[in-house]
Amino acid sequence: MTDDRLSAPAAFRNRDPILDVLRTILPVRGTVLEIASGSGEHVVHFARHLPDLVFQPSDPGIDERRSIAAWVADSGLPNIEAPIALDAAAPPWPIAHADAVVCINMIHIAPWQATQGLMRGAAAILPPGAPLYLYGPYRRSDTPLEPSNAAFDASLCSRNPAWGLRLLDDVAALATASGFASPAVTPMPANNLSVVFRKR
Numbered sequence: 363m364t365d366d367r368l369s370a371p372a373a374f375r376n377r378d379p380i381l382d383v384l385r386t387i388l389p390v391r392g393t394v395l396e397i398a399s400g401s402g403e404h405v406v407h408f409a410r411h412l413p414d415l416v417f418q419p420s421d422p423g424i425d426e427r428r429s430i431a432a433w434v435a436d437s438g439l440p441n442i443e444a445p446i447a448l449d450a451a452a453p454p455w456p457i458a459h460a461d462a463v464v465c466i467n468m469i470h471i472a473p474w475q476a477t478q479g480l481m482r483g484a485a486a487i488l489p490p491g492a493p494l495y496l497y498g499p500y501r502r503s504d505t506p507l508e509p510s511n512a513a514f515d516a517s518l519c520s521r522n523p524a525w526g527l528r529l530l531d532d533v534a535a536l537a538t539a540s541g542f543a544s545p546a547v548t549p550m551p552a553n554n555l556s557v558v559f560r561k562r
């Protein structure tokens with residue numbers, strides 16, 4: 363029997379700091395759509411610790427969706443839906459409603475069109491007041507990039523010139539234009555940020 367489970371070491375390191383923030387911003391009940399679920403390790407961890415929420419994982423990649431399904435089956439958890447194929451940049455999204463949207467480490471590892479689609483798509487399915495949670499490394503207009511993030515940015519750009527760390531102000535401007543309020547920003551370990559937008 364094959365094992366489709368992929369593993370991302372960073373997901374193991376950041377899942378608890380992210381969960382700590384999610385506990386403070388997610389609704390008590392409802393559906394949480396995860397964009398770019400990747401291996402699926404995050405969604406299983408969050409669903410295990412937030413059993414009153416239903417999680418909907420997604421990813422455009424077939425290997426990623428197989429991995430998510432395998433981790434979910436392995437977990438035996440009842441509050442995770444089967445992964446759906448969702449490219450943030452391709453409207454309309456194949457889901458009509460969510461009570462929260464979570465997107466971890468996608469914005470810098472995808473072309474800018476994915477961020478544009480993320481804002482448009484999340485705004486279309488979230489009710490007023492609902493959160494859009496982003497996690498990852500960003501550029502700040504008032505601070506030079508930390509050496510580790512500068513090296514990461516250079517390696518991303520060498521892999522794909524359309525990738526790279528985004529300026530938080532640009533992401534926030536896009537969000538505002540799409541119908542979100544100004545973000546609440548929380549520094550996270552290893553020079554990452556949690557960025558929470560609320561639908562106006």
Ligand SMILES: C[S@@+](CC[C@H](N)C(=O)[O-])C[C@H]1O[C@@H](n2cnc3c(N)ncnc32)[C@H](O)[C@@H]1O
Pocket residue numbers: 370373397398399400401404421422423426448449450451465466467468471472476
């Ligand atoms: C670095 S991985 C992060 C995976 C997971 N969120 C994590 O933190 O472990 C980036 C993910 O973004 C997904 N991705 C890339 N472009 C995307 C797009 N346009 N829409 C949705 N997901 C995308 C990839 O398939 C991949 O799973």
